[in-house]
Amino acid sequence: xxxxxxxxxxxxxxxxxxxxxxxxxxxxxxxxxxxxxxxxxxxxxxxxxxxxxxxxxxxxxxxxxxxxxxxxxxxxxxxxxxxxxxxxxxxxxxxxxxxxxxxxxxxxxxxxxxxxxxxxxxxxxxxxxxxxxxxxxxxxxxxxxxxxxxxxxxxxxxxxxxxxxxxxxxxxxxxxxxxxxxxxxxxxxxxxxxxxxxxxxxxxxxxxxxxxxxxxxxxxxxxxxxxxxxxxxxxxxxxxxxxxxxxxxxxxxxxxxxxxxxxxxxxxxxxxxxxxxxxxxxxxxxxxxxxxxxxxxxxxxxxxxxxxxxxxxxxxxxxxxxxxxxxxxxxxxxxxxxxx
Amino acid sequence: xxxxxxxxxxxxxxxxxxxxxxxxxxxxxxxxxxxxxxxxxxxxxxxxxxxxxxxxxxxxxxxxxxxxxxxxxxxxxxxxxxxxxxxxxxxxxxxxxxxxxxxxxxxxxxxxxxxxxxxxxxxxxxxxxxxxxxxxxxxxxxxxxxxxxxxxxxxxxxxxxxxxxxxxxxxxxxxxxxxxxxxxxxxxxxxxxxxxxxxxxxxxxxxxxxxxxxxxxxxxxxxxxxxxxxxxxxxxxxxxxxxxxxxxxxxxxxxx
Amino acid sequence: xxxxxxxxxxxxxxxxxxxxxxxxxxxxxxxxxxxxxxxxxxxxxxxxxxxxxxxxxxxxxxxxxxxxxxxxxxxxxxxxxxxxxxxxxxxxxxxxxxxxxxxxxxxxxxxxxxxxxxxxxxxxxxxxxxxxxxxxxxxxxxxxxxxxxxxxxxxxxxxxxxxxxxxxxxxxxxxxxxxxxxxxxxxxxxxxx
Numbered sequence: 001x002x003x004x005x006x007x008x009x010x011x012x013x014x015x016x017x018x019x020x021x022x023x024x025x026x027x028x029x030x031x032x033x034x035x036x037x038x039x040x041x042x043x044x045x046x047x048x049x050x051x052x053x054x055x056x057x058x059x060x061x062x063x064x065x066x067x068x069x070x071x072x073x074x075x076x077x078x079x080x081x082x083x084x085x086x087x088x089x090x091x092x093x094x095x096x097x098x099x100x101x102x103x104x105x106x107x108x109x110x111x112x113x114x115x116x117x118x119x120x121x122x123x124x125x126x127x128x129x130x131x132x133x134x135x136x137x138x139x140x141x142x143x144x145x146x147x148x149x150x151x152x153x154x155x156x157x158x159x160x161x162x163x164x165x166x167x168x169x170x171x172x173x174x175x176x177x178x179x180x181x182x183x184x185x186x187x188x189x190x191x192x193x194x195x196x197x198x199x200x201x202x203x204x205x206x207x208x209x210x211x212x213x214x215x216x217x218x219x220x221x222x223x224x225x226x227x228x229x230x231x232x233x234x235x236x237x238x239x240x241x242x243x244x245x246x247x248x249x250x251x252x253x254x255x256x257x258x259x260x261x262x263x264x265x266x267x268x269x270x271x272x273x274x275x276x277x278x279x280x281x282x283x284x285x286x287x288x289x290x291x292x293x294x295x296x297x298x299x300x301x302x303x304x305x306x307x308x309x310x311x312x313x314x315x316x317x318x319x320x321x322x323x324x325x326x327x328x329x330x331x332x333x334x335x336x337x338x339x340x
Numbered sequence: 341x342x343x344x345x346x347x348x349x350x351x352x353x354x355x356x357x358x359x360x361x362x363x364x365x366x367x368x369x370x371x372x373x374x375x376x377x378x379x380x381x382x383x384x385x386x387x388x389x390x391x392x393x394x395x396x397x398x399x400x401x402x403x404x405x406x407x408x409x410x411x412x413x414x415x416x417x418x419x420x421x422x423x424x425x426x427x428x429x430x431x432x433x434x435x436x437x438x439x440x441x442x443x444x445x446x447x448x449x450x451x452x453x454x455x456x457x458x459x460x461x462x463x464x465x466x467x468x469x470x471x472x473x474x475x476x477x478x479x480x481x482x483x484x485x486x487x488x489x490x491x492x493x494x495x496x497x498x499x500x501x502x503x504x505x506x507x508x509x510x511x512x513x514x515x516x517x518x519x520x521x522x523x524x525x526x527x528x529x530x531x532x533x534x535x536x537x538x539x540x541x542x543x544x545x546x547x548x549x550x551x552x553x554x555x556x557x558x559x560x561x562x563x564x565x566x567x568x569x570x571x572x573x574x575x576x577x578x579x580x581x582x583x584x585x586x587x588x589x590x591x592x593x594x595x596x
Numbered sequence: 597x598x599x600x601x602x603x604x605x606x607x608x609x610x611x612x613x614x615x616x617x618x619x620x621x622x623x624x625x626x627x628x629x630x631x632x633x634x635x636x637x638x639x640x641x642x643x644x645x646x647x648x649x650x651x652x653x654x655x656x657x658x659x660x661x662x663x664x665x666x667x668x669x670x671x672x673x674x675x676x677x678x679x680x681x682x683x684x685x686x687x688x689x690x691x692x693x694x695x696x697x698x699x700x701x702x703x704x705x706x707x708x709x710x711x712x713x714x715x716x717x718x719x720x721x722x723x724x725x726x727x728x729x730x731x732x733x734x735x736x737x738x739x740x741x742x743x744x745x746x747x748x749x750x751x752x753x754x755x756x757x758x759x760x761x762x763x764x765x766x767x768x769x770x771x772x773x774x775x776x777x778x779x780x781x782x783x784x785x786x787x788x789x
Contacts, residue, residue: 034693036725064375071371072580072599075587075596076413077398078754081391084371085755088387092656095380099622099640107619108380108642113612133587133596160693165639172660174757182760185767189774191594254771314376317436317605319612322378324502325438326617328495333644372599379620381641381648385655395750473749480654480744487647583599 017042050104057097059123064090066130116316127305134201140180142209158230188254210292267306351523360400361426367393422571429513431580443506447514493554519569623649628665635698658745674728677708683732684710
């Protein structure tokens, strides 16, 4: 599972930047030019890029937790191998993105500590529960499907190290998505019980998938730094629409019903009805759909979601349990053999 | 494929299950670390090794399939507890203590190294060739865990004592790796596989050499009693098996 | 049930109870996809020493696609301009956003000299963005032919998108055919057929 990098930052302005350099920089980026770490960049660009990479990295390693819970329960040898590899990839993506962020000026330890103490955030969709194997299938299909759409555009961004990483990540994300598609199709061509498992999980994950792309666009979206400097190349709403256009008809073709659901505080569905707005709009060529519950979205982002505490507790446990190991091999590095 | 005389079928299946079940459950326990290991890079590496083990288990189940006709997932997921032939060390819980995971990995990996070496000389060629191929990867596993033992043993007083404690905790279970599977004498007599009477000695020497160099000690007695190789398992194995079968057993006939 | 260890976690306390461990040194990794191909910059990693760096590189950058060779070195040596007389591997990033690729070796006095010689021998008048050089003696080189990197023993398709393409297509075909049949049978009189 991977994540969108919708980081809210207020870049006050670039008042301190040399106006001539800034003009050259902005033109370079506007014309499709790329920026490398040692090139001149406005401080605000560096800050924003650091936060974006850090948020993305945080999301990867927190995203590894809900799926990681199911590795030991995967129901076939192939699924067990694939799910382990997928979660491993997520850790790998986190590692590579922390490297990108680190080069922009923040150590990995500082980032890991800020994550577990709640100073920095990770993607909201990982605060929802993953109570069945069906959720594993839907996460891989929907959330990784959403991530591919998003990261496909991020790979056309302006910061060299980030887009190099994004290209590598997308290659692995394609495996996650295909594997997810395979699992969903397997359930939907299986027994009635399996279809129910899939539908229940789909009901839990459709909304977080729509919200995955972040809140609705602001009127000045394209003027904000992330887009002006080509860190993002598509708006949240554009990506969300693209996602619905692709996944709504596919889900229905498999026999899944797209519902608008009410959930309780633990993230479980308490009532549902088929999305009344869902249809292909002949005029626009887009699928119309009901917006996700944005009030709930912002509540979960503020920390009051079904799983926020569990995710951070597990991440913290891992960090604290590993402390003696990191210390030991660092201390021993000078004395231990380097050529065993 | 080279035909195997009927009288050897059950004994060879037992031997193959010992390897496959050890690998499956070691991989199963280690894969649970994915996302939680002490260092991101170490996490990725350890997960990679756990995938190897599960893939190796699959390959051995496939070889069993050539004899019994059962498909690998059915073999891996649908037996009763007393039909699994792994040694219980592979499912001995590590409580997410890295020293425990490394101690378990060390004892098991070095054992597997010698077992695969032995099986590579089997006169039944399908087994010999599979063991030989897997052995090439087992070498990486042994190198990897050896590095960890050495670095943690020599790292600091604290890491040395944590590592020592873990080696001590797992030592009694390590002995049981060497328990003989049922019918193995038939395979020795029929010259299908060579007698591994000295495997414990070889393994012990290897383990001692590494631990000595790391400033650690492995106190492992020779095997005694009845255990996993004969299907007799403790509570921790059964917990792991429950987890393994949780989803599968909701509908064992369904495709997943 | 969650695995036992995951289900019994201690509660988080306030601040972290221990001092931060210092960061590990950083290592740069180059990979070669198959024998004869050029070595391309794969990424970087943190590790306390060369031993761990090669272990980590093998299982991380060496496993996400076939890999026949890995080169690993402390990151600072690639950009350093000092050093002693020896053989240097030289790497060129032709455009911003691109990956550094290995172009060859030069005999040089130090890092700066290696970069200058790289321009002379491998770049000429062509445009490029940056050059890295690394003293051969400091790089750890692993060749898969003698020291396995990418696992060839078992089928690795489970971790590649292409491993699923065929079966996914088959399943879609079956589902679509099923739906079409349902449509076709919609008007059937259940009692009669």
